[in-house]
Amino acid sequence: MALTASFPSVCRRRHVTGARAAGPVCATVLVCAVALTGCAVGPDYSGAGMALPASWSGGGKSAAATTGAPQLAEWWARLGDPLLNRLIDGAVAGNLDVAAAKARVREARASYDQAVGALFPEVNGSGSATRSQAGAYRPANTVQGAARASWEIDLFGANRRAVEAARYGLDAATDDLRNSLLVLVGDIASNYVQARGYQARIALAQRTARSQRETEALTRTRLAAGGATALDVANAAGQAASTEAAIPALETGLTQTINRLSVLSGQPPSALAGDFRKIAPIPTPTWRVRLGVPANVLVDRPDVRLAERRFAQATARIGQATAAQYPSVSLTGDISTSAARLGDLGRNSSISWSFGPTLSVPLFNAGKLRAAVQVTEAQRDQYFIAWQASVLSALEEVENALVSLNQEGVRIARLASSVRNYAEALRLSRDLYQSGNVSFLDVLTAERSAYSAESALVDSRVTRALAWVSLNKALGGGWNGLVDASRPVIVDRNTGPHFVNINGSRP
Incomplete structure (x- = not known):
């Protein structure tokens, strides 16, 4: 329950003076209200x-990182890959998640605006024109105009806390975009990196399969000469076929990765397939990453800043909920005029006006308002914990990426x-097999070992490049260029008054 009291209003009609006693009351209330507008709860x-x-645990002994303030601007350009640079530029412009942000x-x-x-007065106007007749009297015209102004005085800072929360919300939305x-x-x-890794694996499998087919041909030649057995031929053919069988799965992985890149760029799947027809090496990071200190993540990581802004916003909302427990005062004013003709509204017309404050005091609400404050306090705690969790996650990501980068090196x-x-062992085993000094099993083992070692090397190069990417990302390296968030995706036209069909479409 709330107690609402309307103070005496000063009223005036044409050629009639208002009550003088009401003037001092209104003035006193107004002065007190304005004096309290700097208050907030x-x-x-x-x-x-x-x-x-104070420092990263792996920073001092890292061969891939160094101290100094992080240099995160366009870190991907240091890989020296023009196609990667172009893909990132295109994705920033076309990605749908970015557009939604x-x-x-x-x-x-708009919410902030x-x-x-709400801090300013609100003024509304109205007007009417009527023509009426009573009995045998001649028809009469009446024209009326009115204006109403109202202003909620922010005695205990509810509206200012709302502005504060909206400002933090705008900061959070900006960090969300970043x-x-x-x-x-x-x-x-x-x-x-994954796409180039798939290309490297495919090329390795194709090269190895060709070499193994050559070994199979050599074995068949030796079989015809009596220097090999059918078992040797079967083993050679089986190993070549096994290597060839891995290629379709790698091709599938490459296609799926290119599709993912296309969708990330805001394009249909396979739109970027033409860009990957030419094989390029796996990006090799040679630039040492400047780590800075762990405290840098509080400033450089937009997700950490986002969590902190949400915590700040939740704090401001406590003030909004608290202010609802205190009295509120609003000022309203009305002025109206009526005349027989439109041109007489400002001259030969009947003018009336009123002005006065309204006080609303919450008396009994069964603890609802206090519970609302407790809700916002609990939400504030949750956002604070979420901020702490985001900081710890950021530190963990940096440390994990750093150790992965070092160990993969x-x-x-x-x-x-x-x-x-293993390449030397394979060459020697083939030479010795041709001269009849080793069995074919030694050749098979050498081929299998050489392929396995090369495949592991490709995987490790991919892992190291991914760790380098993850480290820069974990430190807060993202897009540092200008981003225009003011332009809507859909631009409506002809939004003013217009005729429409009954089904809602325009005629």
């Missing part, structure tokens, strides 16, 4: 704090040595 947001480590920014901006508008761009750039780079060096040794 609820907690003031002062930022979120969290203890962070832009729309959310426009929505948040709505909240600001996070969408960060995820998009990372996904494009990762899928591009070591693994690549070992696998490269393994590939060289």
Whole structure:
């Protein structure tokens, strides 16, 4: 239940003076209300704090990273791949998730403007014209005009807290857009690396299968000369066929990855197939990543900033809910005039006006308003916990990407040595087999080992490139260019008054 009291209004009609006693009352209320408009209830947001480590655990001994402020602007350009650069530029312009995030920014901006508008008075006007006749009297015309103004005085800061929450919401929407761009750039780079990895695996399988078919042909020749058995021929043919059988699955993976890149770019699947007809090597990161300090993720990671802005927004909403427990005051004013003709409204007319404050005081609501405050306080706690979780996840992603990048560098060096040794072993086994000094089983084993080592090396190069991408992404590297979020996707036309058919379509 709320107690509403209307203070005496000053009323005036044509040539009639208003009550003088009401004037001081209205003035006193107005002065007190204006004096209190700087007041606000609820907690003031002062930022979120969290203890962070002083340095990254793997930063000091990393061969792929170095200290110094992170350099995250266009990190993908350091791979030196023009096609990757072009794909990212196109995806930023065409990705649908990014387009949706832009729309959310426009929505948040409009919500902020709505909240600001509530701080100001509202004025509405109306008018009417009638012609009437009573009995034998001549018909008479009546023209009326009126205006009404109202202003809710923000005594305890409910509207200002709403503006504060809307401003934080706009910041959150902007960070959400930046996070969408960060995820998009990372996904494009990762899928591009995967696509080049599939191409490398396909080329390796095709090259190995040709070599194994040559071994099969050699074995058949030796069988005809009595130097090999049918078992040797069957083993050679089976191993070649097994290698060839892996190619369709790799082709499928390549096609699916290209389809994913096309959709990420806002295009139909396979739209980018032509760009991958020419085989290119797996991107090799040679640039050492500057890690900075863990505290940088609080500023550089848009998802962390997004979580912090939502926490701030939830804090402001506590003030909104708290203000509902306090009295509210609004000022209203009306003026109306009537005359027999339109031209007389400002001259020979009957004019009346009224002005006065209205006080509303909550007296009994069965604890509903207090419960509303408790709801917002619990929501604030949830957003604070979500912010803490986002910080920890960010630190974890950086550490995981860093250790993966370092260890894959070591693994690549070992696998490269393994590939060289197995290639030499394969060459020697074939020479010795042709001279009859080793069995065909030694050749099969050498071929299988050489292929396995090369395949593992390709996988490791892909993993290392993906770890490099993940590290830059985890540090907060995304799109740093300008993004226009002001243009709507759908531009409506002829939105003013117009005729339509009964079914809703225009004639």
